[in-house]
Amino acid sequence: MRATEISGQAVQRHLSVLAVAVAAGLALGALTAFGQQWLPESLAPLANSSSSWALTAFLVALLAPRGGVAAASGSFVLVCMLIGYVVANQLRGYPSSSGLLIFWGAAAVVAGPLLGLCAHRLRHRRGTQAALGGGGVSGVLIGEGAYGLIYIADTTSPSYWWGQIVVGLVLLVAVSAWRLRSWRTTALGALTTAVVAVAFVLLYSRGGTLMSLL
Known part of the structure; x- marks a missing residue:
C-alpha cells in the first residue's frame, strides 16, 4: 500500500472522529x-451535571x-454541547446569559483538550500517563458528586450524587486493574483523582459568582 493511501486513510479516520464529536456534542447538548x-x-441532576x-x-x-x-475531539464535543444546549433552550423560550456562554465556552476550550488527552493516555499508554489520564476523569466524577452533596443536596437527589461518586470510584478501580501494573502507578x-476532585469542588463552588461577573 502506498504511503499516500495510508496517509489518506489516517486523515479520513481523524475526520471521522471529529465528525462523531460534533454530532454527539450537538445532540447531547440539546437533550440536556x-x-x-x-x-x-x-x-x-443529570441534565445539570458537568460530569455528564x-x-x-x-x-x-x-x-x-x-x-x-x-x-x-474533546474540545469539539464540549463546544458543540454548549451550542446544542443554547439553541435548544432558545427554542424552549429560555435565552442564555452572556455569563453562561463565556464561562462554559472557556471551560470547553480549556477542559476539552485535557479530557481528550486523558482518554488518549489511558487507552494508548501505561504506567504514569495512564494513571494521570484515568485519575483525571475519575476525579471529575467524584469531585462533582462531592460538590452536589456539600452544596445542593437539599434541592437535588443525594442518591444521584452518591451514585456519581461510586461510578468515579469504580472507574478508578477498573483503570488500576486494566492499565496500571504497580502499586506506585x-x-x-x-492521588490524581483526589487532587482533581478537590480542585473541582473549589472551582465549581465559585462558578456561579464568576458567571454573574461576566
Missing part, C-alpha cells in the same frame, strides 16, 4: 436542555488514534 424538563426528580458532559467528551476521545485528534492514579 430538554432533559431539564423531562427527567424525573431522581435523575434531574465531561464523560461524553472523554468517551468520544477514546476513539481518536492520536493525541492531537483526541484533544481536538496505582497510588499516583488515586
Whole structure:
C-alpha cells in the first residue's frame, strides 16, 4: 500500500472522529436542555451535571488514534454541547446569559483538550500517563458528586450524587486493574483523582459568582 493511501486513510479516520464529536456534542447538548424538563426528580441532576458532559467528551476521545485528534475531539464535543444546549433552550423560550456562554465556552476550550488527552493516555499508554489520564476523569466524577452533596443536596437527589461518586470510584478501580501494573502507578492514579476532585469542588463552588461577573 502506498504511503499516500495510508496517509489518506489516517486523515479520513481523524475526520471521522471529529465528525462523531460534533454530532454527539450537538445532540447531547440539546437533550440536556430538554432533559431539564423531562427527567424525573431522581435523575434531574443529570441534565445539570458537568460530569455528564465531561464523560461524553472523554468517551468520544477514546476513539481518536492520536493525541492531537483526541484533544481536538474533546474540545469539539464540549463546544458543540454548549451550542446544542443554547439553541435548544432558545427554542424552549429560555435565552442564555452572556455569563453562561463565556464561562462554559472557556471551560470547553480549556477542559476539552485535557479530557481528550486523558482518554488518549489511558487507552494508548501505561504506567504514569495512564494513571494521570484515568485519575483525571475519575476525579471529575467524584469531585462533582462531592460538590452536589456539600452544596445542593437539599434541592437535588443525594442518591444521584452518591451514585456519581461510586461510578468515579469504580472507574478508578477498573483503570488500576486494566492499565496500571504497580502499586506506585496505582497510588499516583488515586492521588490524581483526589487532587482533581478537590480542585473541582473549589472551582465549581465559585462558578456561579464568576458567571454573574461576566
